[in-house]
Amino acid sequence: MKVAELTIERLVQYRRLLETLKEEGYRVVSSQQIGDLLGIKASQVRKDLSYFGEIGKRGVGYHVGRLRDHIAEILASPKIWRIALAGVGNMGTALLSNPAFHTKKIRFEALFDADQRKIGRDISGIHCWNYTDIPSVMAYRGIEILILAVPAKAAQSCVDLAISSGVLRGVLALTQGPLVVPDEIFVVRVDIMAELEKLLFFLKQPISTGSVVP
Amino acid sequence: MKVAELTIERLVQYRRLLETLKEEGYRVVSSQQIGDLLGIKASQVRKDLSYFGEIGKRGVGYHVGRLRDHIAEILASPKIWRIALAGVGNMGTALLSNPAFHTKKIRFEALFDADQRKIGRDISGIHCWNYTDIPSVMAYRGIEILILAVPAKAAQSCVDLAISSGVLRGVLALTQGPLVVPDEIFVVRVDIMAELEKLLFFLKQPISTGSVVP
DNA sequence: TTTTGTGAAGTTTTTCACAGCG
DNA sequence: CGCTGTGAAAAACTTCACAAAA
Numbered sequence: 001m002k003v004a005e006l007t008i009e010r011l012v013q014y015r016r017l018l019e020t021l022k023e024e025g026y027r028v029v030s031s032q033q034i035g036d037l038l039g040i041k042a043s044q045v046r047k048d049l050s051y052f053g054e055i056g057k058r059g060v061g062y063h064v065g066r067l068r069d070h071i072a073e074i075l076a077s078p079k080i081w082r083i084a085l086a087g088v089g090n091m092g093t094a095l096l097s098n099p100a101f102h103t104k105k106i107r108f109e110a111l112f113d114a115d116q117r118k119i120g121r122d123i124s125g126i127h128c129w130n131y132t133d134i135p136s137v138m139a140y141r142g143i144e145i146l147i148l149a150v151p152a153k154a155a156q157s158c159v160d161l162a163i164s165s166g167v168l169r170g171v172l173a174l175t176q177g178p179l180v181v182p183d184e185i186f187v188v189r190v191d192i193m194a195e196l197e198k199l200l201f202f203l204k205q206p207i208s209t210g211s212v213v214p
Numbered sequence: 215m216k217v218a219e220l221t222i223e224r225l226v227q228y229r230r231l232l233e234t235l236k237e238e239g240y241r242v243v244s245s246q247q248i249g250d251l252l253g254i255k256a257s258q259v260r261k262d263l264s265y266f267g268e269i270g271k272r273g274v275g276y277h278v279g280r281l282r283d284h285i286a287e288i289l290a291s292p293k294i295w296r297i298a299l300a301g302v303g304n305m306g307t308a309l310l311s312n313p314a315f316h317t318k319k320i321r322f323e324a325l326f327d328a329d330q331r332k333i334g335r336d337i338s339g340i341h342c343w344n345y346t347d348i349p350s351v352m353a354y355r356g357i358e359i360l361i362l363a364v365p366a367k368a369a370q371s372c373v374d375l376a377i378s379s380g381v382l383r384g385v386l387a388l389t390q391g392p393l394v395v396p397d398e399i400f401v402v403r404v405d406i407m408a409e410l411e412k413l414l415f416f417l418k419q420p421i422s423t424g425s426v427v428p
Numbered sequence: 429t430t431t432t433g434t435g436a437a438g439t440t441t442t443t444c445a446c447a448g449c450g
Numbered sequence: 451c452g453c454t455g456t457g458a459a460a461a462a463c464t465t466c467a468c469a470a471a472a
Contacts, residue, residue: 004463008415012408017392030431037392039401042431043465050433058432058471075411078418090308097304100366100390100407105414145413152314170413174406176314178231178251187253188413192388192404193314194226197289199359199384199402200319201222204292218441244453256453257443264455272449272454 007048011071013038014045018068030061077105082143086112086131086158087150088123091174095147096124109141114154131158138165148173155179221262225285227252228259232282244275291319296357300326300345300372301364302337305388309361310338323355328368345372352379362387369393 017037021029031045038045049055049062055070056062083106085092095101096108111128113119118128129137131154137143146162148155148171155175162168163181170186173179176194181187231251235243245263249256263269263276269284270276297320299306309315310322325342327333332342343351345368351357360376362369362385369389376382377395384400387393390408395401 008412012411056432059430090304094304170417188409190409194223195402195404197226198222203384270454273452
């Protein structure tokens, strides 16, 4: 079975929404309600959920707790992923201090920075290394995932160092600019400035298409 | 002519790449080279660019400076957009201090926070107000765009306040969770945790599809 | 009756493949 | 010849519409 990236992104949203609904005491929810709350068509919600088996009750809807658990299982990790964060500036710190990142699926194993005042210290309980130590530390600790929150100019050299560790499998890049990596490394880019530019572009259009909550 | 959101996002990437190439002294570049550097097919690059007229030279490629200017014009703003930032935590500060946000297209007009230590002070040269002042400050200054970098629980009430100002047109939401807004408000969401979950999902798949640089 | 699950239809986006032009 | 621009084909994704189940 083949699952689209967009479906997975929506699945993450569904799960969070269901957690909220659960806290608020809802027991049952329909695809229509989920769709309205997330700005998605009900048929899209049902299609997404149907890829993973029948979980709703016809004429009733979905049981909030059960659906949440079902989605959690789809998204479940086979292990605790070891993660490194390169760049402990404001962006890096924002991630470290974001409660959503304190999940059992991942563990921050190392921080990397070029700032002498940070190197050698523990930040949020995680040791910060010089970025030149990326290959050895990642290899030694078996860190498969790198989050890149460094200045644009440093991004490529950081990934190159991480690739040379031989254990890197995925990158979450919060940096701007191109990033050249071998095909077997999975890269997900998050480019906030590009999203803002997109917003500006569509706002200047005479006929605003309206809300787009992907 | 109708332009897709994804095309605009790529256009932003092309422009940045061209700026880099220009600095490095390149005069001409082919769609193949652009594609290789950004992880995009050459045909996709040509298709994107063709929506806005013929700009390349057959048999030669694209003139770096000319193409950069051409794309800059497509993305150009009709005015300087007035922007407010709600949430001056690590994430908000990361944006404020990111050089990419110091563009002539936008001007930060106001900051909003709930922290008494920040309210009434200037941060990075911009005045920080209590978030309860969102409607009046936004209306008075004609702020059409709101960047949301507040904790998930505060997001909806911040947008509601911004909507009540009557001048809000677009939102860049860096917050998790659903956001209900009228159809005429354009919302762009950036959900870093969802992107990380997506990365984990695809890494656990037996057959990794490889690099995905959208 | 209500709401799911889903094949089929529709739409959008990407890729192909080649004519056309420097 | 090489590389763009672009219709046509293919692929991906979304929406429709309805049978089936509670």
